[in-house]
Amino acid sequence: MSVQGLSPHGLNLKQFSQEFRAKTGPALLSSLDACVRCGVCAESCHYYQADPRPEHVPAYRAEAVRRILRTQDPWTRWFPGWFGAEPRRGRSDEEMLRALGDVIFGTCTQCRRCTLSCPMGVDTGTIVRTARGVLARHGLIPEGLKATVDAHLKTGNNMAVSREDFLDTLQWMEEQLQSDTGDPQARIPVNKQGARVLYTLNPREVKYFPLTILAAAKILYAAQEDWTFSTEAWDGTNYGLFSGEDDKAAEIARRLEAEAVRLGVQEVVMTECGHGYRSFRWEGPNWLGHPYPFRVRSFVELMAEYLDSGRIKLNPAANSLPVTYHDPCNLARNGGIIEEPRFLLSRAVREFREMTPNGKDNYCCGGGGGMLAMTEYSQRRLQAGQAKARQIAASGARVVVTSCHNCVDQLNELNRHYQLKVKVHNLCEIVADALVLAKAQRPAASGAAAQDA
């Protein structure tokens, strides 16, 4: 298989190598040159766990990139075969690059679990992302991934939701919020200048799963937060992280930054979207080349702070089934958010069971790296989720909680495919269901509990 998509310019190996080198700082160069092909990273990759063959050893993906680079490397290209340059085997440059595309788009979720396992610390995920960026720039990118980035740039969100539809949905959830809290004054604020917090969403919440908006609004209401949405920049996702196109990723981050500055907020809070959090919190300032004048946190961190400081109270009786937590790679391994969800769950559910391994060592669910948007790799994605499915089954939990909308979708598919018979929920739904509202306002069942019923 190889990547579809048009290559209007006809990319050749030399150009690929030049563009890759132009993005190679000292950290990336170290990842290229430190690998000794010892292969001990094999078991750290969920693809290998599901199907242990050499092509699923993490170093194999990085080598696919290195082999192409070696064809042009002035240090070794005099003995190309000897030093491991990609053999031509009668292929044109573009055919070789399309084959590379299949490896880097189709068999790595950039979860960086292998990095933590490598004795060197080689960052295969970043090698893969950088190579994706070069191919994408020349049109060698899976259609669905490209369409998602383009929709975001063109319409302001990756599902092309119109402003009217957005506002309509918020209003709908506001009515729901008022009836759930019994407070006709409860609001979902929009474009509020000078609010303390700007909250962002994943478009799938608006388009298909608005109950997480309601859950978040309920928690923000209970904590009496001064918060707002923006109609100008409400999408917290950034598929530029997955396409590897730094310029597009930077533009998406720039719009959110500009809107946060315009509204004068103190912090931007990312919805439970793993890659959106990682993109805006950690990568964004580096894509843009400057720090933000405000703080960025995940909603998970904000909820934990509310609970820690007593701004919200939880009653675990609301969630009585045994619960496990899936650490999204982009929150835990790539952002250090590991203790917060556990703290929240320790107060929000009756029985919590860890998966093994967990935290920074948790296996990727298989849905990362933009896999959900690339239908051509759906079967591989489901297969690669096997490690996660086994972990879930072994935990004996009936409910799987996670803090990533993308993981939720993949976990739901794993649930059906591997017949796990669990419920999958976002953390904010579980927290919202356990909320004890001040005054005598008791929330009617909603969110997770209602969906379970």
Place this chain on the structure above:
Amino acid sequence: MPTIQFGDVQVEVDEDGFVQDPKQWTEDLARYLAKQEEGLDNLTEDHWKVIHYLRDYYQQFGIAPMIRKLCKDTGFDLKYIYELFPSGPAKGACKLAGLPKPTGCV
């Protein structure tokens, strides 16, 4: 590109099972997909109401409707829609209605 075969018709679908060409959609196909993809043995009147609504909307606007619109215009509440289509509005309902796979995290 995988194809599915039911009766004497061949339909191209993507690896997620979304029909490639919306024009190839028939009610029989929807029934077939319901069984294959959603494990639904028969489609009730309410299922059909949603499916036809989605198709009409898509034909008119070229995009799948918001869940908000779907609820408002069919009169079904949100939880009922989730119950009707266990895989959700996108991977369940839209797929059965022969709409293309949406962009983003679904």
Place this chain on the structure above:
Amino acid sequence: MVLPILVAAAFLFSLTALAVRLRPALALRKPDFSRPRGSAAAGVAYAYSIGMLPWTKQSGREHALAYVRGALFHVGIFLSFAVLALTLTPWLAGFPAGQRTGVALFLAVTCLAGLLGLWDRFRQRNLRALSVPEDYTAIVVVAAFVGLAAAAVRWPGLTGLFQAWSAWLLLYLPFSKLRHVWFFFFMRYFYGSHFGHRGVLPHPRMLEAR
């Protein structure tokens, strides 16, 4: 006198070559503009210490034998470089014969550990698929270096041969995977500072400091 100069020249060449390879990358060096959640310095300290212990990593737990073998080989390599430095001074001959035999034997064992790595590469499916021809020669070149160090320690008459081979090794190093001898240290630094900055290593904390 010729050989020591050759060794020194080869060493300088090796360093210069590394600098040349690094230079374009160093020009792209940028600070991390994201707000820290943890400490980059603590991450670096961790990466060079506890983070190198095999049982802190899945790879170390699942490939314990390969780890021990590899570690032994590398101890031997660094010891051989120490021997090389000593051969350039008059002190080596001053060590008692018993001690020299002991060191030579230890080096021989580490050399063997290296050659066993070669065996693994031939035998294991994953390693065969990953390996490029140079992976095999690199082991041979380095194992010979360690073996000759052992020989030179035991039989000072072989010092010339050892030095000549060392010079060749140093000249070959920049073109080979052997340059990981430098990049290992850089990689650990970048790895530690990156995950330290993000508060993932050494250990996660509950709430980000304000």
